[in-house]
Amino acid sequence: MKGVESDKIALKRLKEFGQSLYEQIKNNKPPSFKMPTRTKANIDFIEGDRRLKLGERMSTRSFLNYSHTRKFMQSVMVAAACEDYIKSGRTVGKRELYYNLKHSLPNSKQNTFEDDTESGAVLNDLEASLNVLREQFHVIAKGRGSIYGDLDLRQAGDEFSCKGLGRGGWVIPGYTEDVEFLNHNAEFILAIENDAMMGRLIEEKVWKKLNCLLVTGEGMFPRGVRRFIKRMHEELKLPVIAFVDGDPWGFYIYSVLKYGSIQLAHLSDRYAVPDAKYVGMTMDDIDEYGLQNVTEKLKDVDKKKIKEEMEYPWFKHSKEWMNQLKKMLEKGVRLEQQALANKSLSFVAEKYLPEKIEAGKFLP
Amino acid sequence: MKGVESDKIALKRLKEFGQSLYEQIKNNKPPSFKMPTRTKANIDFIEGDRRLKLGERMSTRSFLNYSHTRKFMQSVMVAAACEDYIKSGRTVGKRELYYNLKHSLPNSKQNTFEDDTESGAVLNDLEASLNVLREQFHVIAKGRGSIYGDLDLRQAGDEFSCKGLGRGGWVIPGYTEDVEFLNHNAEFILAIENDAMMGRLIEEKVWKKLNCLLVTGEGMFPRGVRRFIKRMHEELKLPVIAFVDGDPWGFYIYSVLKYGSIQLAHLSDRYAVPDAKYVGMTMDDIDEYGLQNVTEKLKDVDKKKIKEEMEYPWFKHSKEWMNQLKKMLEKGVRLEQQALANKSLSFVAEKYLPEKIEAGKFLP
Numbered sequence: 001m002k003g004v005e006s007d008k009i010a011l012k013r014l015k016e017f018g019q020s021l022y023e024q025i026k027n028n029k030p031p032s033f034k035m036p037t038r039t040k041a042n043i044d045f046i047e048g049d050r051r052l053k054l055g056e057r058m059s060t061r062s063f064l065n066y067s068h069t070r071k072f073m074q075s076v077m078v079a080a081a082c083e084d085y086i087k088s089g090r091t092v093g094k095r096e097l098y099y100n101l102k103h104s105l106p107n108s109k110q111n112t113f114e115d116d117t118e119s120g121a122v123l124n125d126l127e128a129s130l131n132v133l134r135e136q137f138h139v140i141a142k143g144r145g146s147i148y149g150d151l152d153l154r155q156a157g158d159e160f161s162c163k164g165l166g167r168g169g170w171v172i173p174g175y176t177e178d179v180e181f182l183n184h185n186a187e188f189i190l191a192i193e194n195d196a197m198m199g200r201l202i203e204e205k206v207w208k209k210l211n212c213l214l215v216t217g218e219g220m221f222p223r224g225v226r227r228f229i230k231r232m233h234e235e236l237k238l239p240v241i242a243f244v245d246g247d248p249w250g251f252y253i254y255s256v257l258k259y260g261s262i263q264l265a266h267l268s269d270r271y272a273v274p275d276a277k278y279v280g281m282t283m284d285d286i287d288e289y290g291l292q293n294v295t296e297k298l299k300d301v302d303k304k305k306i307k308e309e310m311e312y313p314w315f316k317h318s319k320e321w322m323n324q325l326k327k328m329l330e331k332g333v334r335l336e337q338q339a340l341a342n343k344s345l346s347f348v349a350e351k352y353l354p355e356k357i358e359a360g361k362f363l364p
Numbered sequence: 365m366k367g368v369e370s371d372k373i374a375l376k377r378l379k380e381f382g383q384s385l386y387e388q389i390k391n392n393k394p395p396s397f398k399m400p401t402r403t404k405a406n407i408d409f410i411e412g413d414r415r416l417k418l419g420e421r422m423s424t425r426s427f428l429n430y431s432h433t434r435k436f437m438q439s440v441m442v443a444a445a446c447e448d449y450i451k452s453g454r455t456v457g458k459r460e461l462y463y464n465l466k467h468s469l470p471n472s473k474q475n476t477f478e479d480d481t482e483s484g485a486v487l488n489d490l491e492a493s494l495n496v497l498r499e500q501f502h503v504i505a506k507g508r509g510s511i512y513g514d515l516d517l518r519q520a521g522d523e524f525s526c527k528g529l530g531r532g533g534w535v536i537p538g539y540t541e542d543v544e545f546l547n548h549n550a551e552f553i554l555a556i557e558n559d560a561m562m563g564r565l566i567e568e569k570v571w572k573k574l575n576c577l578l579v580t581g582e583g584m585f586p587r588g589v590r591r592f593i594k595r596m597h598e599e600l601k602l603p604v605i606a607f608v609d610g611d612p613w614g615f616y617i618y619s620v621l622k623y624g625s626i627q628l629a630h631l632s633d634r635y636a637v638p639d640a641k642y643v644g645m646t647m648d649d650i651d652e653y654g655l656q657n658v659t660e661k662l663k664d665v666d667k668k669k670i671k672e673e674m675e676y677p678w679f680k681h682s683k684e685w686m687n688q689l690k691k692m693l694e695k696g697v698r699l700e701q702q703a704l705a706n707k708s709l710s711f712v713a714e715k716y717l718p719e720k721i722e723a724g725k726f727l728p
Contacts, residue, residue, distance in 0.1 A: 085709075088709075090567060090709050090710075091531075091563070091567060092564075092705070092709060093560035093563065093564075093702070094560075095560060095700070095702050096560060096564065096702045096705040096709070097705075099658050099700075099702050099703050099704075099705040099706045100705040100706060100708075100709060102657065102658055102706060103657060103706070104657060111657070140560075140563065142559070142560070144559070144582065146535045153530065154530075155530025155531055155532075156530045156531055158528045158529060158530045159528075160528055160529050160530065164522045164523075164524055165522060165524050165534060165535075166517065166518075166519025166520045166522045166524065166537070166543070167455075167519055167520055167537035167539060167540075167542075168519075168534045168535040168536060168537045169534075169535045169537075170529060170532045170533075170534070170535070171510045171529075171532040171533045171534070171535055172532060173530070173531035173532045173533075173563060173566075174560075174563060175531060175563075176531075179530070195506070195508070196457030196458075196459060196460060196504075196506070196538075199455070199457065199504065199537060199538060199539075200456075200457075200460065202537075203454060203455060203520075218508065293466065293467060293468060293475070294463050294466055336459070336463075338457070338459050338460045338463050339463050340463075341456070341460040341461075341463040341464040342463045342464060342466060342467070344464075345449075345452075345454050345456060345460070345464060346454075
């Protein structure tokens, strides 16, 4: 059972964490723990590895360091609570965690936590220090996004299919560590930016026609969805193809899917899919498919983002991506997924995607 | 078949619309059509009827009125496209509609539509003029929100259950006119603001314990979700109980569920659930359940919204609601759903909801 394995590891690390603090106290040492430094300066993009990675720098959190005391206390509280959550088989959201642990300290007006940014920061520390995902601690990411396709799952005692669900689909919950993959009939995962496009592709039965799993995160893929895609990619050996808007925001969504985010660099090996490919929208699609009349003018904020992205190492060192970014600036336009509806509603399903995917017309 | 019925009505109205224009032209009259005026001044809140309603005022859209010509042309285009969508069994999103219909007019540099606000406005006109929902025209609202519980549905040739789906649930799609209700075992619908609270209640199996259908719209219920709730309420005869944050935003979400929104006043009979009740969070919960330590201070924007709401007729004429709003201002705090986690994670499922619902402790 997947969930049980994940729980075991997390409980083991939590126990080691507690034991280490206990040993230090028993030996009259001020208790402390270490974790990798999570500043931008300690993040590397290793091309061979094709992933954002944390460097070697470590920080220490010490109980007797006045400026650490509060965070130290909070870390121990969160660790203890996570042990409870795992043992009781419950999961909590970030805000629920905060409310669950908030109380006034005895004989003081101090609260344990003042905001969920405090509990969230401590959770990030614990993830990095113990090398355990927050999902493994049963603290869950926002559940937003869904899947549709020929995939049978088991979770929480239920067995069900992600196809045959009318026009809807299965909500990808924030916690998917306990999902077991039973059967599937699919050749790849299509990761879709826009939920209206998801609706279109369900309606056109693209999951069946192209034999794929349709996944959307409704905009930026939340970490719960990325984690689920990663698990399907690794355990079902399915390639991931991204289908997003042809604009700096779509490009960014793709890069986070592929390389990880700066914020979660310490965990990118468990979220990022370095093999992911990009099917569209591209700047070349405009002439290729005659979409000149349905581009949208770039706004200043788009142009600013494009220039920023030209400095990101994963775009900067890629001829193809720099080419896309330059063309976008030159043409001064962006191209949304749904612009394809200008040809016909079924164009995306009957021509655009099958043609490009069969010919392997991808950006790296 | 539900979907077929809805299609029939929409096609009939579209045909009548076209015929009326055709007759006018044939009789050498400048073509025009009428629709109810949708300004705030023409919106009434009728207490007996407990719903926002459009008044009697009508506007005319005339082809030969220079300032109407563009909108008139657009209305006819959208009407023709909707006929196509219905006949081909396809649904489109708002943005897809815009892209689908955008093109340059022959021998001119004029585009049919410049933005989806233009196509959206025309769609609103057609809805009001023909008294047909956009969903019946196969133009769909954002699909955001989900359902969990003992309810079997048929849609698009599939039969499936909204229970037994692990920790997920069924995505409520933007188009649910064609959903057929097969079987259900539930006594009421619990409409939940927050998707993390939805996750909590799925995990605690509240749908089973309290014999209800759990529905969330992830914040403000989008119109697709409200429409689906309305259909379940009417066709399955299930009462609707709202469970939202104890703040002006939660109150507002509830009021839209119950009375409709100003924007959609012309359609509130097909969205609003005037019988809906409010279980929480309330200002009285703070003392009742000892939640003093997990309230959040009101911000200026909250206070402003509270004062606005005190002028809304549906709050203004309700002693209970004015009492809530006044208490909120006096205490200067708001109370989130998830604050209940301060008692324990299962408190909401084992005590708060069962106690209040069994005792019928509702706000009107």
